[in-house]
Amino acid sequence: QQQVKQSPQSLIVQKGGISIINCAYENTAFDYFPWYQQFPGKGPALLIAIRPDVSEKKEGRFTISFNKSAKQFSLHIMDSQPGDSATYFCAASKNTGRRALTFGSGTRLQVQP
Amino acid sequence: GAVVSQHPSRVICKSGTSVKIECRSLDFQATTMFWYRQFPKQSLMLMATSNEGSKATYEQGVEKDKFLINHASLTLSTLTVTSAHPEDSSFYICSARDQMGQGNEQYFGPGTRLTVT
Numbered sequence: 001q002q003q004v005k006q007s008p009q010s011l012i013v014q015k016g017g018i019s020i021i022n023c024a025y026e027n028t029a030f031d032y033f034p035w036y037q038q039f040p041g042k043g044p045a046l047l048i049a050i051r052p053d054v055s056e057k058k059e060g061r062f063t064i065s066f067n068k069s070a071k072q073f074s075l076h077i078m079d080s081q082p083g084d085s086a087t088y089f090c091a092a093s094k095n096t097g098r099r100a101l102t103f104g105s106g107t108r109l110q111v112q113p
Numbered sequence: 114g115a116v117v118s119q120h121p122s123r124v125i126c127k128s129g130t131s132v133k134i135e136c137r138s139l140d141f142q143a144t145t146m147f148w149y150r151q152f153p154k155q156s157l158m159l160m161a162t163s164n165e166g167s168k169a170t171y172e173q174g175v176e177k178d179k180f181l182i183n184h185a186s187l188t189l190s191t192l193t194v195t196s197a198h199p200e201d202s203s204f205y206i207c208s209a210r211d212q213m214g215q216g217n218e219q220y221f222g223p224g225t226r227l228t229v230t
Contacts, residue, residue, distance in 0.1 A: 032217040043119075043206050043221035044157070051216060089156060098170065099210060099217045100147060103156045 006104025019077040023090035030092040080111045119222035136207030142187040143209035150203045163190040197229045
């Protein structure tokens with residue numbers, strides 16, 4: 001599997017602040033980039049995803065920014081809330097063939113009240 | 114919509130026994146499902162791709178004779194851990210790809226915690 005590098009490993013943000021998590025990929029054949037949220041003991045939940053034909057996608061408080069030339073994409077969580085405290089994973093895949101997701105290493109977000 | 118269930122959610126078994134885990138897509142059809150394992154505080158590791166009506170594709174290093182996968186219908190895939198040993202203890206998670214989705218939307222089940230004693 002090609003690697004997807006994710007940073008930071010952990011993040012502490014104050015309530016109401018902006019949480020930013022970054023990912024970089026190597027395989028230029030990737031053309032689907034989702035973000036997942038995982039709470040302890042639960043399966044990951046699909047938050048938001050982007051294709052490389054757009055540079056930004058927003059859904060509620062969650063925004064993906066995508067830079068194709070730099071092979072980087074990021075998740076912005078606006079107005080972060082304590083309920084957002086979870087582990088976030090970026091992922092990437094091709095949109096043909098097996099379409100297996102390659103996951104980043106995860107970011108543990110803690111939003112302090 | 115896009116709900117994936119797993120059963121059981123938690124299982125404890127003795128070393129040497131076999132355990133079957135079911136993964137179901139409840140409100141969509143999935144020709145492809147994926148099986149992952151996750152160790153504490155780590156990312157998801159893809160074990161195999163389950164294809165409806167055909168043999169599963171295993172990732173390098175995953176023993177196909179130990180982790181048996183069957184995808185008998187468009188809504189059900191099963192993972193059987195045969196002759197389980199303590200090192201097989203982990204969190205097993207499946208995902209299902211919505212074949213009608215525009216992208217590669219994959220939805221995950223809640224996971225199965227396997228403990229082998």
